[in-house]
Amino acid sequence: MFDGLLHEIEKAPIICVFRHLIPDADALGSQWGLVSWLRLKYPTKKIYAMGRHVGVKPEMFPAPDVVEDDTICDSLAIVLDTANSKRVDDQRYSLAKMIIQIDHHPLHETFGQKKYIFEHRAATCEIIAEFLESVVVKPLPKHIAEYLYMGLLTDTLKFSTNNTSAHTLRIAAYLAQSDLNFSKLNEEMFSVSSKEYKFSNYLRTNTIIEPCGLAYSFVTLEMMEEYGVSANDAKERITDFGGVRDFEVWALFIEHNENGRRFFNGSLRSKSIAVNDIAHQYRGGGHRNAAAVKECSKEEALIIIEKCCLRIKEAKHNDTV
Ligand SMILES: [Mn+2]
Incomplete structure (x- = not known):
């Protein structure tokens, strides 16, 4: 189901990871989950988290990177959780050599050369976790599992929406192997001022x-x-x-x-x-x-x-x- 994705990642010396405007925890969680894993796995590649908008819970996600146009031109752009091109936070994604879309939105627009769209997945984080599970056998480092779990929690409203499936829960179980603190994560995500x-x-x-x-x-x-x-x-x-x-x-x-x-x-x-x-x-x-x-x-x-x-x-x- 992820045919060619790892190959494109391995080929690219520079990877810019984009997500949508006004990012929610699925957009940010999938972005930082993927970026953190790529940085760990490929320390010699240049990996950037793109975006200008600060989204929800700014204290829980790092600030995006500042990247020059030239760098984007030489990069592989991976656009996450974004159904239409206008919603990509930082329209310079279109400068990239190659664009890959990874998303779970229905009624989406095609704007990349390759796309991995799975409408039945409850969150983009579910898709990213599934991809990582297919390439990493052992549990993910805790901070990466946390980012992805936060996206699952938000997009499924704590595993209560219609699109929560056996697969979603299986992926949650995979992430849970990384020693997640559920009560702390829930409190951080949902407590209010x-x-x-x-x-x-x-x-x-x-x-x-x-x-x-x-x-x-x-x-x-x-x-x-x-x-x-x-x-x-x-x-x-x-x-x-x-x-x-x-x-x-x-x-x-x-x-x-x-x-x-x-x-x-x-x-x-x-x-x-x-x-x-x-x-x-x-x-x-x-x-x-x-x-x-x-x-x-x-x-x-x-x-x-x-x-x-x-x-x-x-x-x-x-x-x-
Ligand atoms: Mn989403």
């Missing part, structure tokens, strides 16, 4: 609940300012809506300001209904039950809500006939 805790209270009280089973909330720049939370932290609180029996779909829209232009980026989640094709129509995409929309006006966001409501009603109707 008291500011975020208070912000969650705000969100819960200001959630709009549609009778069809859809819950949503808008978070304005002013709200984030008042509670002292960043857009990234605010976005993470989408998990507060999970685990409510009556919610089929839930959405959180976070306001951004780019050069005076204000718009909302939204996260859509569902229990079972597909939401990624709706997200796709609004400059976004993602997984069947976890997707994102970009740069929406409030009016557009409300249309998205309406479309999701319609879909819930259709699904309920199909269930009863």
